[in-house]
Amino acid sequence: MTDQTAPPATALPYLTPGTRAALASLLVAAICLALEGRADWLWEWPDAWTLPVTDWISQGLGWLFDLIRPVVRVISTLLRYPMDWVNVALVQTPWPLIIGATVALGWYAGGLSLALLSAIGLGFVLASGYWVEGMNTLALVFVSVPLALILGLFIGIWANESPRARPWIEATLDLMQTVPTFAYLTPLLLLFGFGPVVGLIASAIYAAPPMARNTLLGLQRVEAEVKEAGIMAGATRRQQLALVEIPAASTQIMIGVNQSLMAALSMVIIAAVIGGFDDIGWEVLLTMRQANFGQSFLAGLVIVAFAIIIDRISARMATNRDRHDLRISWIILAASAALAVYAWAALPAASDIALLAPTVEAVDGALTQFTRATGATLDSIKNTAMFYGLLPLRIGLDGAVLPFTWGFSWTATMSWVLLGGGAALGLAVALTGRVAFGASLPVMAVVLETGVADLPWPFVLFGVGAVAWVAGGWKLTRLALVLLALILVSGLWERALLSLYLCGAAVIACAVLGGLLGLLSAVSNIAWAIIRPICDMLQTIPLFVFLIPVLMFFQIGEFSAFLAIILYAIVPMIRYTRHGLVTTPPELLEAAVAAGATKTQIMRDVRAPFAAPTILLGLNQTILYAFAMLVITALIGTTGLGQSIYLALGQADVGLGIAAGAAMAILALISDRIVQGFAEERRRALGL
Amino acid sequence: MTTPDANGTPAIAVEGLWQVFGNDARARLKEARGRTGSAPEAAEELKQQGLIPAVQDAGFEVREGELFVIMGLSGSGKSTMVRCISRLVEPTAGSVLIDGEDILAASPKRLIELRRRKLGMVFQHFGLFPHMTVAENVAFPLKMLGKSRAERRARAFEVLDMVGLDGREDSYPRQLSGGQKQRVGIARSLAVNPDIWFLDEPFSALDPLIRRQLQDEFLKIQSGLRKTIVFITHDITEALKLADRIAIMRDGRIVQIGTPAEIVLKPVDNYVREFSKDVARGRHACLDSVIQTEGPLPEMPDDPKLRIDMTLDDALAACMSCYENVPVYDRDGKMAGYVHPKELADALTVDSE
Known part of the structure; x- marks a missing residue:
């Protein structure tokens, strides 16, 4: 550490946004740590400050539902007819x-x-032997999809025709796709009562946004000259839409139909948790609950x-x-x-x-034998991951390190050593010039010591706000803070942190593992030939089904949920990483080769930086996928918001269901905007 | 070459046309024009406000049966101009009269009527409907007119035959080459036999050989149809080859309107001069652009039998050995004027610095 490498005293005004954010977060973390034990309100949001938001929602919606229930019941009765017809037709x-x-x-x-x-x-x-159950499921899909398609087509056309309504429609579609699937069900259950109509409506609502989105996209992508040719031929607006623009957008619209079908199928199967209908989703759920895994x-x-x-x-x-x-x-x-x-x-x-x-x-027999034979190994995999990975991340080393698991107990001295070590290492790194990274090291040490679920709320607010500021400026910070504050005052904060922890752990695992697999796929065609069909397969399977294999081997619990999330959410990470790495413009590669770069150098210095925005988008998708799966894993015993949504469904507690669903959507939305912000920044830096 | 207009009303008359892109363009244009004296100053002010004045105070007339070319580099506003005239974009200010009718004041219904019967347009990237066959593409304007299926198909075959594309009626656009696609585009624009024909860089997306071939065929078709044409191009050679008159645009303004000869021989500024620098002037300008018709006839010992529609190159070749004024005859063999061989030579070199 010479004077040369030390940052000059006048460096303060030149700090990058990342450095400033990291330093500020560090400061707040230090304050929180210093006040530990003295100011409990810092570490735990006081109940007295919590507003009965869930009750308000329950009451408000209860009132609204009472008002519209007669109409809804008529719709429900009307829908029963086509549903029964299709069902009879398919089964008979x-x-x-x-x-x-x-x-x-x-x-x-x-x-x-x-x-x-x-x-x-x-x-x-x-x-x-599941033919009849399968046909029951398909009957729901085939009634809900036409509804979704008509609805989606109409919304897409509306958004295309009315530039003023478009941003609102797009925002609503965004929201509808981030709100977790289960959250749709509770209000519908209250409105329509038990029965397959809920599944039908939920799947129609859930499957409409992809159709609307693709319709709008298709219409907007029709070449300007094709539109002009229609106008110059003297078409009226209606003729223009029906004869020129919609047919010209048909490929994109058909992609919408495809996505809509898949969404409907996924939702119909998820809706089986309501029960009351002898479909294939119910069969999975039932046999899963009976631990009848072969079936x-x-x-x-x-x-x-x-x-x-x-x-x-x-x-x-x-x-x-x-x-x-x-x-x-x-x-x-x-x-x-x-x-x-x-x-x-x-x-x-x-x-x-x-x-x-x-x-x-x-x-079943083989499975029993297998689990009996390898039970110890499977258990030790699970326990190792839980005790040394997930648990410390969740409740911190101070809570997770116990004589029973780690062989010793955590002491205050160890905390100081960890924090001090983090600070020293951070300082050392900062002195080499990477100040932002250096400042974030002690912050990470604090997180590791305390655990995500136990972090003091001012620190979380400040940290997220700081990252949001780096990614997207004050506007994004404001949005993130307001939304997070909503979660705080609604009393869902602890559950939100639990969700954040599990999701975060899975995303980190996906990022590392998926990134490596993506890299492997980029450099080896053989690897890609193997990985690609697996990815295709994983992306086709409805969310629900991911639970089965993990349950078979690891039983109910957080680790199974963690694995299920990874299985589902890793795909975009792999795909985008590979895509980003293999689509480097050939001139860049030729220039690098001409400059005498080796393959490794090209990968590190040319391909990887060029792929960064794409990889970030993949990460973004992975995060959204992880949140979507997180809710489903509530079925196999996770805590947090997903559990609340699932419980709310069982208790028909519409206030809790909607509040927890909204909190989940908020977390997804904030992560989405932050990662998009970074991706955008990288793209701009590359001049793309 | 210019023929006087028979009935007095130009087919297209554009006056004071502005197209400004940006928020609240209409009011801000009005404001800017009120404050400043000239159009360029107003445009400058609009630019400073972040608006884009794509067409500034344009005015010209196109006579019936005339092939009027608007030429300019990309971004000069020529494509916007043709979209203003056809009202594909709503002009910010000004007037466009088509056969005396103010098209900017036309109701939506009337506009559809005009487009169905009177206007045809060809696009740079063809604008073919990807989901229709060649015949259906060509028949689309007829469908809008409410013609029967049989009638549509018959007429589509007829026009496709005219553009040399018979046999491909039931192909889809994606199965055609670029040149073939534009033949479909041309056929479609002619299907209802419109009076006014807009062509927006119709040959720019084609490779040079096909381009020349289509230009020749286009001239042949036009010699039979005598449509009133507004033709957009960025290619000076194409403009000179096709045009009766050319308007040259730069940064949203028309800088010069004239016959090909006038553009080549008397460019108004360096910008236009730069365009025609590499053009062989002698090939594009005819004697009518240089002859003297006024004053008493000088003595003319030689008579190399120059005709008024000879290009300067041919004329110069014919009077290589003449050193005095020579007479120039018109098409009927009557004397139309005279020219000095030296002036001929000067005309060819007048702008070389």
Whole structure:
């Protein structure tokens, strides 16, 4: 440490925003630490300061619901008709005909590969013995999706036609997609009462935003000259929309249909937690609760089969206009109809088929054996991760280090050593010139010592505010602070911190692991050939199904939830990292090669910086995915906001459900804006 | 080359046309014009307020059957200009008369009517409807007119034949080459046989060989149809080749309007001169731009039989051995004026610094 490296005394005005934010956070952390034990209100938000927000919401909505309930009940009754019709049609239609029709559609859209996929997929559903449950689920999807599509198309067109309404519509769509899925259910439950109509409405509402978004995007992306050509031909606005713009946007709109279908399927399955309907989601839930994992896994695979078939056929129809010979489709359909008629009596009813029952037993047996054989290993994996990773992060080293787990107990001296060490290391780093990083080291030490869930609220507010300021200036800081304050006064703060901790831990794991896998995929085509289909698969599977495999091996608990979140949320990180790294402009690479850079140097100094904004966007997606999954994992025993939302659903406590859902949406929104802000800054720095 | 207008009303008359982009453009333009004397000053003031004056105080007339080219570099406002005339964008101020009718005052209904029957437009990037076949694209304006399916198809085939694209009627735009796409664009714009034809850089997106080929065919089609044309281009060679008259735009202003010969021989400023610098003047200017018709006839010992519509190059070649004034005849063989060979040579070199 020479004078040369020490920052000059006059450096203060030249501190970068990051440095200033880190130093300020450090200061607040120090103040909070100094006042520990003396000012409890700093460490724990006093109950006296909490407003009964949840009660207010309950009362307000209760009043509103009483007002509109008669109308809603009429809607509900009206919706029952199409639902029953579709249900009867799907369940009563002989299964060879339904399989035949799907295979015919698969052929028409994508030729042999999709026809085979449909045949194998539905064949599996039939063999699993879950045909009727599956059809019940599909019936809900097929009624809710048209509603969602009409709603979404209408909203998308409205946003396109009215520039004044557009920002409001877009903000609402953003919100609808960040509000956790469960949170939709509680108010609907109160309005519509128990029954499948809730699932139907929830899935229609949940599936509308992707359609609206893609419609708007498609309409906006229609080439200006194509629009002008329509106008110059003398089209009226209506003709222009119906004959020119909507057809020209059809590819994007079809992508909306695809996303809408997948969202509806996901939501219908989640809505099974309400119960009262004999569908496949309910089957998964039931068998999961009975710890009947072989059966649960089978039911989960049925959902996956549906998801893959629906996704691949609709995606192919959206992106590829080439159609295959319709005559072959008719032949397939006719053959299946003939089979249905000819063997009417001979064919077994779908509900009697259980070809896979032995397999399930075998799987169950193997699983039992496996868990018995490796139980100790699995337990030790889980315990290691919990005791040395998750728990310290959650309640801090001061709470997590116990003789029972770590072999010794934490003392105040150790706290001082940790904090002092962090400060010394930070100072050392700061003196090498990286002041921002140096100042954040002791802050991290404080977090590690205290634990995310026990952090004093002024420190959290200040820290988030400081990061928001670096990412997006005062405007973002203001937004973040106001929203966080809402959570504080509504009394959900502790639960929010618990959610933040689990989500944060999963996101960090995803970032490291996903980043590495993305890097591997970028440098090795073989790796990508293996990872890519897995990613495709993981992105098609409805959220719910992720719970099954983790439960099979690690039982109920936070670690299982942690794994489920990682499984789901890692995909965007992998994809975006790879995408960012492989899309470096060729001139840049040629310039680097011409300058004599090695492969490693190119990766570190050219590709990685260029990929930074893309990777940040991937991280952003990962965060949003993690929040979405966090709520679902409440089913397998997590604490925090997700649990509150799930409990609220069970108790029909609409105030708590909405407040906790909103708090979750707030956390997601703030993280989203902050990461977007950093990505934007990187993009600007690169001149993109 | 300019023919006097027969009925007196120009096909298109543009006057005091402004297109300013930005918030509250109309009021702020009015304000700026009230404060400052000249259009350039007003434009300067608007720019300082963060507005974009894309077209400034433009005025010109296009005669019936005339091929009027608006030429300028990218960002000069030429594309905006043609969109103002066709009212694809709403001009901020000024007037546009089409056959004497103020198109800016037209009701939405009337505007649709005008577009359906009277106006046709071709776009730089073709603007073809991606979801329609070639024939459906061409028939679209006819559909808007309410023609029957059979009628539409027959007429579409007819126009497609005219642009040399028969046989591709049922292809989709994505299956065509750039040149073929623009043939579809041209066919579509002609389907309702409009009186006025806007072409916005129709050949700029094509490669040079195809471009020249389409220019020639375009001239052939036009010689048969005699439409009133507003043609936008950034290519001086194209402008000189096609135009009856050219308007040169710079930074939103029209800096010169004239015949190709006038543009080449008498550029008003260095900007226009710069454009025509690399153009072989002798090939584009005809004798009518340099002949003397006034005063008593001088003595003319030689007669190389110059005609008024000869290019300067040809004329100069014909009177290589003449050193006195020579007579120039018009198309009917009557004497139209005279020219001195030295003036001819000077005209070709007048601007070389």
